[in-house]
Amino acid sequence: xxxxxxxxxxxxxxxxxxxxxIDELEPVMTSLGQSWELICVDDGSTDETRQILKDLQxxxxxxxxxxxxxxxxxxxxxxxxxxxxxGEFVITxxxxxxxxxxxxxxxxxxxxxxxxxxxxxxxxxxxxxxRLSSRLANxxxxxxxxxxxxxxxxxxxxxxRSCLEKIKMFNGMHRFxxxxxxxxxxxxxxxxxxHRERLRGKSNYNLFNRSFxxxxxxxxxxxxxxxHLDYKIEAIQSRKVMSDG
Numbered sequence: 184x185x186x187x188x189x190x191x192x193x194x195x196x197x198x199x200x201x202x203x204x205i206d207e208l209e210p211v212m213t214s215l216g217q218s219w220e221l222i223c224v225d226d227g228s229t230d231e232t233r234q235i236l237k238d239l240q241x242x243x244x245x246x247x248x249x250x251x252x253x254x255x256x257x258x259x260x261x262x263x264x265x266x267x268x269x270g271e272f273v274i275t276x277x278x279x280x281x282x283x284x285x286x287x288x289x290x291x292x293x294x295x296x297x298x299x300x301x302x303x304x305x306x307x308x309x310x311x312x313x314r315l316s317s318r319l320a321n322x323x324x325x326x327x328x329x330x331x332x333x334x335x336x337x338x339x340x341x342x343x344r345s346c347l348e349k350i351k352m353f354n355g356m357h358r359f360x361x362x363x364x365x366x367x368x369x370x371x372x373x374x375x376x377x378h379r380e381r382l383r384g385k386s387n388y389n390l391f392n393r394s395f396x397x398x399x400x401x402x403x404x405x406x407x408x409x410x411h412l413d414y415k416i417e418a419i420q421s422r423k424v425m426s427d428g
Contacts, residue, residue, distance in 0.1 A: 186245075187217035189270035189344070193224045193260030194278040198231040199383030201278055205239060205246070208284045215291060222247045222264045223278075227254030262352040265344075273342040282339040283377035290341045290374060298346040298369035301332055301361055302339035302376035332361040332373065339376050343369075 190208065194201060205221065212219045223246065225233050233250060240246045249263050265273060272294055276282040282302070290300045335358055342360075346369050350360065361371055 188219040189268035191264030197278040224260040304378040
């Protein structure tokens, strides 16, 4: 059976979080009353994440695994998950447990009338440094990309897969997917979502790789927006050739 929903979770060294997250996710997705699949992408974990996923796959028939040879980064993990997804709608969330799967219930009705639903993390449970870097990154991105998206760093999103297929991914571009959607003229809605503390493990991101390392990417997105072809055809006409006799 082709699923209606595909959930994609990129993972790197989340051995302490992934089993609990899947236990939370399963009843949420089941309650939607439609077929679904879960695609976990192991991005070169060096802890027990991969083995835990293999053990869980033996118990859960909805779980599909993509195992990278080494760490390629979150953009590659999302891209691999997107390409493997079969559902009409693709739901993404982080593997650290900070996104609340229960918010999916409020996002699903919204995606019926748009192409991308973005979560906005409220009452962030991160360190001061991480909140500062995220706020700075969002401020700079909004000014350069002019995408009007409040929190592009929130991984909890719901995409229309037919639109995702039109987006070309590059390294670092997962941060700018809403901007790329807007460039293509797709419809975006935003909704406040819950944000939780990370209980186990540590973040793979810091001030450098979340903010200062993305300046070139920002200008690349701005260039794409300025150079995007945006024309409307009023009519296409051709001369009718009449045959003799």
